[in-house]
Amino acid sequence: MPAERYVMGLFSDEDQAAAVAADLPNTPWKLARVHSPIPSHKLAQALKVKKSAVGWFTLAGGIIGFFTGFLLAIFTATRWGLIVSGKPVVSLIPFFIVGFEFTILFAVFGNVIGLITQTDLPDYGGLQHYDPRCSGSHFGVLAACSEDGQAELEDYFRRKGGQARVFEA
16 A cells, blocks of 8 residues: 655645635545634635534523522522511522623633533644644645655645645655
């Protein structure tokens, strides 16, 4: 079996990188990963990235937090038993403030839990096929090919307007 090679196409233009990332699945080569110096909606659309579920964790944490804070305030007010001038023990308006604060706190907790469970961070596995220029001014599209198709893949990246860098597998 021929050895697998990784070739990265380095593009200074986001549109060129997005076009290559969208077109690469229609070629005989396998798209391995894409590196970008900035968050790029064009690359996300080209890769057909699904929307993250982290927001649902944040929403669930916020809802749980609101009811936890509201119920905690009610619970402590009924346990304390301090009646002032015939006012109700369970007073809703101040308890909404406590509920709001707990909403923020638990939404942050939910967000962190969502990030931990839904993302694969940190991913140190892809660092052996990384070019430092992708942290500055270039967009990198990494593709895998056989040793025989390496020259053809390099030529493909050059025709699309990029530079080619070869990584040994």
